Every structure is written in C-alpha cells, then in structure tokens.
Amino acid sequence: xxxxxxxxxxxxxxxxxxxxxxxxxxxxxxxxxxxxxxxxxxxxxxxxxxxxxxxxxxxxxxxxxxxxxxxxxxxxxxxxxxxxxxxxxxxxxxxxxxxxxxxxxxxxxxxxxxxxxxxxxxxxxxxxxxxxxxxxxxxxxxxxxxxxxxxxxxxxxxxxxxxxxxxxxxxxxxxxxxxxxxxxx
Numbered sequence: 001x002x003x004x005x006x007x008x009x010x011x012x013x014x015x016x017x018x019x020x021x022x023x024x025x026x027x028x029x030x031x032x033x034x035x036x037x038x039x040x041x042x043x044x045x046x047x048x049x050x051x052x053x054x055x056x057x058x059x060x061x062x063x064x065x066x067x068x069x070x071x072x073x074x075x076x077x078x079x080x081x082x083x084x085x086x087x088x089x090x091x092x093x094x095x096x097x098x099x100x101x102x103x104x105x106x107x108x109x110x111x112x113x114x115x116x117x118x119x120x121x122x123x124x125x126x127x128x129x130x131x132x133x134x135x136x137x138x139x140x141x142x143x144x145x146x147x148x149x150x151x152x153x154x155x156x157x158x159x160x161x162x163x164x165x166x167x168x169x170x171x172x173x174x175x176x177x178x179x180x181x182x183x184x185x
Contacts, residue, residue, distance in 0.1 A: 095172035097165050100142060108139045108163075110172025114180075137175040139168050 098109040113132045140163065143149045150158035163171075 093173050095169050097168045106142055110137045110139045112176045137172055139171050
C-alpha cells in the first residue's frame, strides 16, 4: 500500500468512527466508561470533601464555643473556691487560750472573736461586716496543766488527765457553740 492509500484508509476509518461515535469499537467503549467513572468518582470525592470540610468548620466553631464556656466555668469555679476558702477561714474558730488569769493566776480562760450579730446577718440593707466582738469563757484551773499536781492527784495516770493547749481550745470551742446555740433558741 502506498502512502496515499494508507492516508485515505485512515481518514475513512476516522470518519466512520466519528460518525458512529465510540460505539463502533469495544475498547473505546470501555475507555469512555472508565474515564466517565473516574470523573464521577473525583467529583463525588470533591463533594464529600467539601461537605466534610463544612461539617468540620461547623463543629470546630461549636467546639471552640464549648471550650470557651468550659474555661469560663473553670474561672468561676476558681473564684468560688477563693471565696469559700476566705469564708471558711473567717468562720474558723481560732480561740486564744489565756493562762494564769484571775486571782493569783489560778485560772485558764478562752477567748474567741466572732461577729457581733452572727455571721451573714443582714441588718436592714447593710450587711454586718467586720463587726466582731470577743466571747470570753472560763475553761478551768491551771492545776489541770501542772505535772506535779496531777502526779499527786492521779498517780501513774496523770498524763491522761493533763490538759494541753489543744485540749483547752476544744473546750473553748464547745463552750462557744453552746452559747451560740442557746442564743438562737
């Protein structure tokens, strides 16, 4: 075959394929199908990715809002803890033990500072802040702390009967609580 005949045959084949479309050859049909499927899948991936990106953006905003709320709540909790610690410290009874009181220094007294009208009492519209007064109590005799006296009085069990500063503080707190409870009645 000559060069012109090859070219003529080529153009005839081309025109036939062009006229019939891709249906004329089974390979071109498979190829067209594969290209179409690839394009559809790529388009589906882009759509799914965009949807996912929109959801991610939406939820990231929601997560950021929730994290801000959590941080705000944490700050509120810290503030509340500070107020609770401060109030607890203010409410904590810390008696002062006064030894060698009275005639010849024979007695032990306890002194507690507390609010005049009670804690948190509102008088009209003004809160009773800083208005403290002391409450003084007779707790016992100095003899109850003296080792020599206790040894003579109780013998070998004298350590169990000896009053320490911490024991006096407990007695003072109890007397204060009794006084406050009777005051409420």
